[in-house]
Amino acid sequence: MKNIFKSTTFLAILATWLWSTAFVGVKIGLEYHTPFQFAGIRFFISGLFIFLLFGKFNLFYSQVKANWRFVLWISIIQIFAQYALFYSGLNLVPGALGAMLIGASPLFVAIVAHFSMHNDKMTPLKTFSILIGVAGIAVITLGRTTIEMEGALNLELLGIGLLLVNNLVAGYSNVLVSKSSADVSPFVLSSTSLMVGGIMLFLVSIPAEGINMGPFPAEYYVALAWLSFLSAAAFSIWFTLLKRPGVKVSVLNVWKFLIPVSGAILSWILLEDENPDLISVIGMVIIAISLLALNFANRKSVATKSRATPK
Numbered sequence: 001m002k003n004i005f006k007s008t009t010f011l012a013i014l015a016t017w018l019w020s021t022a023f024v025g026v027k028i029g030l031e032y033h034t035p036f037q038f039a040g041i042r043f044f045i046s047g048l049f050i051f052l053l054f055g056k057f058n059l060f061y062s063q064v065k066a067n068w069r070f071v072l073w074i075s076i077i078q079i080f081a082q083y084a085l086f087y088s089g090l091n092l093v094p095g096a097l098g099a100m101l102i103g104a105s106p107l108f109v110a111i112v113a114h115f116s117m118h119n120d121k122m123t124p125l126k127t128f129s130i131l132i133g134v135a136g137i138a139v140i141t142l143g144r145t146t147i148e149m150e151g152a153l154n155l156e157l158l159g160i161g162l163l164l165v166n167n168l169v170a171g172y173s174n175v176l177v178s179k180s181s182a183d184v185s186p187f188v189l190s191s192t193s194l195m196v197g198g199i200m201l202f203l204v205s206i207p208a209e210g211i212n213m214g215p216f217p218a219e220y221y222v223a224l225a226w227l228s229f230l231s232a233a234a235f236s237i238w239f240t241l242l243k244r245p246g247v248k249v250s251v252l253n254v255w256k257f258l259i260p261v262s263g264a265i266l267s268w269i270l271l272e273d274e275n276p277d278l279i280s281v282i283g284m285v286i287i288a289i290s291l292l293a294l295n296f297a298n299r300k301s302v303a304t305k306s307r308a309t310p311k
Contacts (some may be wrong), residue, residue: 008247011237012255018234020262021226024227028223032216034209035087040202042224043079047194047233053232054187064192067184071192078173079197084204085166092159101163103137103260105170106130109251112171117179120248126294129157130250133257133290139283140260174249177242186239194235257287 004010029038054060064071090098108129164174177189214220241247261284268276 008241008244008252011241012252013258015234015237015241016255016258017262018230018237020259021230021257022265023263024266024276025227025230026224028219029227032214032220033212035091036084036201036205037209037212038224039083039087040198040200040205042154042227043083043194043198043231045198045224045228046235047191047196047198049232050187050191050194050236054185054191059185060188060191063184070180071184071189072196074173074176074189075193075196076200077169078175079195080200080204081169082166083197083201084172085162085169089159089162090167092155093163096306098159098163099260100106100138101160103140103168103257104134106253106256107134108164108167109171109174110252112168113175113249116172117204117249120250122250126250129290129293130254132293133254134262135288136283136286137257137260139235140264140280164278171249171253174242174253177239178247178249180243186243190232190235190239194231216220228278251294254291257290261287270300 004301026038029042033041051060086102090102093101110120110122110130114122241252242249264280264284
């Protein structure tokens with residue numbers, strides 16, 4: 001039983017479930033706060049939370065000091081750049097289209113990994129399974145909302161471009177963490193990147209959005225507390241898995257197809273005006289097929305390498 005809770009599959013599903021719960025919290029937070037400033041505060045608290053739990057402050061400091069360039073770069077691309085691109089792009093496109101583009105991120109991560117890592121190449125079966133997952137995301141998104149292109153076309157094209165770049169940056173940052181030989185704990189890396197990235201987002205928000213420090217109602221602070229906790233837990237788990245030997249970046253990121261599935265189910269449970277619908281269920285089945293196909297492709301690849309290894 002202990003091995004199950006330590007398995008890559010279980011931890012990947014746990015991280016994606018945590019991220020899927022963010023939608024409700026972000027929705028509540030943005031009713032009272034601006035995007036960059038709210039994200040900056042949330043991520044700084046998340047990083048501080050990991051720092052306090054890590055406890056070994058001298059070891060924390062020595063690892064950051066020894067690897068400060070790598071830590072700073074991950075902070076910039078993994079937190080600051082990604083979320084700046086995410087919020088900027090999402091603000092320029094219809095919500096459904098934005099959800100589909102973000103939901104397709106595992107495909108872009110797999111493409112980046114293919115060109116960056118010698119042991120994580122795209123195969124026909126892997127490509128097919130990932131495309132099935134993208135199709136499932138599209139079905140769920142279109143089943144819950146409709147895409148209506150309104151406003152200036154140039155701005156919407158800019159938004160699409162920003163979200164696509166966001167996906168590529170996500171792939172690049174995942175590959176960097178996975179390939180890193182730096183002697184830095186995943187917890188130190190996630191804590192520092194969240195705090196530094198959060199500060200960067202907050203500083204950018206001041207000239208762009210002004211300063212809004214409340215007071216806010218209780219539901220805002222509950223949402224902020226949960227978002228801070230889930231970010232701390234999910235990023236720590238994800239960085240740990242990326243640095244785990246034998247874990248492929250492309251295969252790990254396909255589990256992110258579960259985020260909209262879990263988000264839809266949570267919406268059906270928690271929100272009165274949300275109910276299950278046939279199209280969304282069909283999309284979930286398609287995603288399940290994608291995950292099964294990818295698991296089969298991964299097992300086949302491992303078996304092939306095992307047979308090819310001299311005994």
